[in-house]
Amino acid sequence: xxxxxxxxxxxxxxxxxxxxxxxxxxxxxxxxxxxxxxxxxxxxxxxxxxxxxxxxxxxxxxxxxxxxxxxxxxxxxxxxxxxxxxxxxxxxxxxxxxxxxxxxxxxxxxxxxxxxxxxxxxxxxxxxxxxxxxxxxxxxxxxxxxxxxxxxxxxxxxxxxxxxxxxxxxxxxxxxxxxxxxxxxxxxxxxxxxxxxxxxxxxxxxxxxxxxxxxxxxxxxxxxxxxxxxxxxxxxxxxxxxxxxxxxxxxxxxxxxxxxxxxxxxxxxxxxxxxxxxxxxxxxxxxxxxxxxxxxxxxxxxxxxxxxxxxxxxxxxxxxxxxxxxxxxxxxxxxxxxxxxxxxxxxxxxxxxxxxxxxxxxxxxxxxxxxxxxxxxxxx
Amino acid sequence: xxxxxxxxxxxxxxxxxxxxxxxxxxxxxxxxxxxxxxxxxxxxxxxxxxxxxxxxxxxxxxxxxxxxxxxxxxxxxxxxxxxxxxxxxxxxxxxxxxxxxxxxxxxxxxxxxxxxxxxxxxxxxxxxxxxxxxxxxxxxxxxxxxxxxxxxxxxxxxxxxxxxxxxxxxxxxxxxxxxxxxxxxxxxxxxxxxxxxxxxxxxxxxxxxxxxxxxxxxxxxxxxxxxxxxxxxxxxxxxxxxxxxxxxxxxxxxxxxxxxxxxxxxxxxxxxxxxxxxxxxxxxxxxxxxxxx
Numbered sequence: 001x002x003x004x005x006x007x008x009x010x011x012x013x014x015x016x017x018x019x020x021x022x023x024x025x026x027x028x029x030x031x032x033x034x035x036x037x038x039x040x041x042x043x044x045x046x047x048x049x050x051x052x053x054x055x056x057x058x059x060x061x062x063x064x065x066x067x068x069x070x071x072x073x074x075x076x077x078x079x080x081x082x083x084x085x086x087x088x089x090x091x092x093x094x095x096x097x098x099x100x101x102x103x104x105x106x107x108x109x110x111x112x113x114x115x116x117x118x119x120x121x122x123x124x125x126x127x128x129x130x131x132x133x134x135x136x137x138x139x140x141x142x143x144x145x146x147x148x149x150x151x152x153x154x155x156x157x158x159x160x161x162x163x164x165x166x167x168x169x170x171x172x173x174x175x176x177x178x179x180x181x182x183x184x185x186x187x188x189x190x191x192x193x194x195x196x197x198x199x200x201x202x203x204x205x206x207x208x209x210x211x212x213x214x215x216x217x218x219x220x221x222x223x224x225x226x227x228x229x230x231x232x233x234x235x236x237x238x239x240x241x242x243x244x245x246x247x248x249x250x251x252x253x254x255x256x257x258x259x260x261x262x263x264x265x266x267x268x269x270x271x272x273x274x275x276x277x278x279x280x281x282x283x284x285x286x287x288x289x290x291x292x293x294x295x296x297x298x299x300x301x302x303x304x305x306x307x308x309x310x311x312x313x314x315x316x317x318x319x320x321x322x323x324x325x326x327x328x329x330x331x332x333x334x335x336x337x338x339x340x341x342x343x344x345x346x347x348x349x350x351x352x353x354x355x356x357x358x359x360x361x362x363x364x365x366x367x368x369x370x371x372x373x374x375x376x377x378x379x380x
Numbered sequence: 381x382x383x384x385x386x387x388x389x390x391x392x393x394x395x396x397x398x399x400x401x402x403x404x405x406x407x408x409x410x411x412x413x414x415x416x417x418x419x420x421x422x423x424x425x426x427x428x429x430x431x432x433x434x435x436x437x438x439x440x441x442x443x444x445x446x447x448x449x450x451x452x453x454x455x456x457x458x459x460x461x462x463x464x465x466x467x468x469x470x471x472x473x474x475x476x477x478x479x480x481x482x483x484x485x486x487x488x489x490x491x492x493x494x495x496x497x498x499x500x501x502x503x504x505x506x507x508x509x510x511x512x513x514x515x516x517x518x519x520x521x522x523x524x525x526x527x528x529x530x531x532x533x534x535x536x537x538x539x540x541x542x543x544x545x546x547x548x549x550x551x552x553x554x555x556x557x558x559x560x561x562x563x564x565x566x567x568x569x570x571x572x573x574x575x576x577x578x579x580x581x582x583x584x585x586x587x588x589x590x591x592x593x594x595x596x597x598x599x600x601x602x603x604x605x606x607x608x609x610x611x612x613x614x615x616x617x618x619x620x621x622x623x624x625x626x627x628x629x630x631x632x633x634x635x636x637x638x639x640x641x642x643x644x645x646x647x648x649x650x651x652x653x654x655x656x657x658x659x660x661x662x663x664x665x666x667x668x669x670x671x672x673x
Contacts, residue, residue, distance in 0.1 A: 258629025259537020
């Protein structure tokens with residue numbers, strides 16, 4: 001789950017990481033009220049989960065109420081790379097002496113936490129990493145040991161930050177690590193991390209991703225729920241507890257298992273079609289799950305055909321076939337179905353479907369032919 | 381021979397008294413798995429179809445000489461359950477539990493590595509392990525497998541491994557062991573661990589490796605194959621057309637930036653001589669070709 005900047009800053013603040021005084025609003029008048037409270041000059045920042053806000057004009061400085069009104073009016077409703085701005089973060093403007101970069105994430109290859117720190121912040125860090133990798137000081141942290149102060153200090157020195165920033169950076173990075181670990185972040189990133197002319201080190205931005213698997217031990221995350229930029233289809237699937245990712249095409253996909261669902265998206269693309277979604281109904285593939293899946297796909301007006309790709313394991317193909325027939329009697333489908341069944345009792349399962357074959361339900365035994373048929377039907 | 385699991389392993393099931401634990405525990409026993417105990421802090425002293433239930437793994441080890449753990453408990457207690465098994469002296473731990481927080485996985489992995497270096501963890505969030513004709517721990521449908529070898533399978537995805545088993549069985553080609561390493565960010569057993577075991581197993585003549593987008597485990601496996609694997613490898617990678625930034629079902633299956641793409645993984649495996657299938661139903665044919673059948 002990716003947080004908005006303002007949520008990330010509020011999350012940082014829980015762990016004592018210094019951020020600018022500010023607040024969030026959805027209206028122009030709200031923006032003026034916040035600015036009046038915290039004092040001018042302020043920065044008006046678009047809240048969208050996408051990079052390049054500054055370049056798009058979504059971040060502006062205002063030195064009085066009239067300027068806040070002007071910028072807030074322009075930025076609210078702005079389209080930044082397909083993300084519509086609905087919220088603004090208004091914060092005290094900072095004097096910036098230097099801009100740094102800091103982050104923690106999981107290095108899956110080393111199976112340890114990876115800290116990255118650079119004196120070249122405020123820009124695209126991937127560009128820095130590609131052009132000038134020695135400008136990024138990295139450390140690996142064994143989760144068993146954690147990150148102590150001496151190690152943090154050596155890391156800060158290695159990154160060659162301004163010596164004035166050392167104390168502040170060491171303190172902030174230790175808090176950032178605590179936030180990353182205790183806060184169950186998969187990413188905690190500050191870009192830019194700034195040094196003020198007064199020698200303070202301070203988070204000017206916040207990019208935080210939370211590990212949804214850890215939600216059970218974070219009741220405070222409840223406030224972030226419902227904020228995700230899900231489309232209607234994804235919301236409907238989430239309610240039914242289905243693994244669903246919305247795509248742009250016309251071939252609806254239902255498969256059991258994440259691997260097979262991904263593989264089905266691939267094969268539809270490979271034969272020239274465009275998948276409308278990724279949908280994993282899980283191992284069992286029983287009638288109830290099938291009804292839920294068909295209902296979600298039925299709600300997608302772009303879908304012209306539905307490709308059901310099931311591997312029957314412990315749940316045998318004859319059970320899956322009966323489940324499909326049952327589901328079809330419960331849901332009025334707007335698009336025809338192509339079904340491919342394989343695995344335990346494949347022959348029995350196919351025979352059941354064959355008895356129900358029509359131009360609304362095709363049974364095709366192999367995956368490649370089934371994909372081709374579905375794509376042809378979507379084109380017709 | 382099989383890798384990691386045979387009928388001799390003495391298996392204790394953590395979570396045997398739960399609905400899923402009972403279903404899969406008994407199913408696995410019916411296949412021939414030597415299930416010797418269950419554990420449950422609340423139901424100690426009871427039995428499940430004759431299988432004694434103890435409060436702790438330590439008791440299961442002391443009283444039933446368990447050497448293997450099948451962990452099928454909720455995510456909130458799974459990490460503690462893995463560590464409990466390791467501390468009790470269990471040498472092989474299979475954890476099928478899904479949705480263990482990534483930081484917990486990293487912590488458990490590094491604790492095992494440091495304090496229990498000889499303990500093998502398979503999973504979490506994996507389908508389990510099946511040595512056809514011998515034993516089965518987890519979800520793998522033994523119905524689609526054929527005992528006798530000579531093919532070893534290692535896969536992140538469950539259903540794609542089942543598909544591979546089925547393809548081989550239909551072609552009359554048996555399997556030594558099917559190892560599900562799982563779709564999470566920090567798996568206890570990697571592709572490399574499984575490749576090493578299959579390379580050393582005299583009855584395995586070819587290896588099927590099924591990967592997916594996200595991370596760099598397949599690229600690392602390709603490097604390992606170049607240096608250490610002389611047996612033919614057939615590979616398949618799911619997620620060629622997955623859009624970047626979208627998590628495709630498994631917690632580990634996400635393309636971030638230009639890292640973890642299926643094309644990069646396929647190219648790396650092809651470069652070290654693996655036969656790479658374009659879709660999962662090609663696996664059977666490519667293995668037959670590799671074995672000269």
